[in-house]
Amino acid sequence: MAKDKIMALDLPDEPWLAATAVNYALNGDKLHVYLQFSVLPGHEARWDQVLISLTDITDDRNAQERLLHDSVRDNLTGLPNRELFADRLESALVFARMDQNVRPSVLIIDIDRFKQINEQIGVAMGDSILLTVAHRLTRLLQPQDTLARLRGDVFAIILVSENHPDHVISIADSVRRALSTPVRFSDRDIALFASIGVAF
Numbered sequence: 653m654a655k656d657k658i659m660a661l662d663l664p665d666e667p668w669l670a671a672t673a674v675n676y677a678l679n680g681d682k683l684h685v686y687l688q689f690s691v692l693p694g695h696e697a698r699w700d701q702v703l704i705s706l707t708d709i710t711d712d713r714n715a716q717e718r719l720l721h722d723s724v725r726d727n728l729t730g731l732p733n734r735e736l737f738a739d740r741l742e743s744a745l746v747f748a749r750m751d752q753n754v755r756p757s758v759l760i761i762d763i764d765r766f767k768q769i770n771e772q773i774g775v776a777m778g779d780s781i782l783l784t785v786a787h788r789l790t791r792l793l794q795p796q797d798t799l800a801r802l803r804g805d806v807f808a809i810i811l812v813s814e815n816h817p818d819h820v821i822s823i824a825d826s827v828r829r830a831l832s833t834p835v836r837f838s839d840r841d842i843a844l845f846a847s848i849g850v851a852f
Contacts, residue, residue: 672709684713726801728779729786737800741810755815757852758808759824761789763831764845766805773837781835781842788830792823817852824848 686707724736744756770778794813834841
């Protein structure tokens with residue numbers, strides 16, 4: 653059992669030890685538990701007779717983790733949202749100041765006429781198109797790059813895997829070509845067009 657936090661207090665009348673811990677069930681599920689060890693009354697100076705209580709706090713911890721995830725992730729695509737994008741951009745710029753070989757670039761991708769497309773085919777299919785866009789863009793990037801959904805039909809990339817301007821422009825062209833492939837909807841193809849801005 654691996655402990656991720658431990659706290660010990662030595663109270664005059666009731667010495668006790670408390671900890672949160674992580675364990676794993678036989679099926680591999682992660683279990684969070686709260687353990688409390690209390691010396692039995694009348695044995696305050698000894699730890700050989702202890703009352704142990706164990707509380708399953710897995711649901712509470714999972715809820716906390718979901719809240720943290722949802723606060724920095726786009727609900728539809730699971731991509732970083734505007735807040736996480738800004739944080740990663742700041743980190744990339746700090747890193748660039750420490751290493752002259754690192755030159756992050758930013759690409760802003762705005763899907764043209766997406767509002768009209770949404771009105772024609774419905775919100776559910778519009779969401780499917782946005783998921784398709786996210787998938788296509790993800791395949792173009794390296795693990796150290798960041799793809800975020802800033803709002804609605806606007807995506808952004810922090811590109812740190814390439815630092816030569818010509819290579820960055822090549823990535824932007826790859827983005828354009830990837831998005832220009834029509835998305836199949838029922839018996840028709842939905843053509844996508846994007847406006848792409850690049851900042852070195």
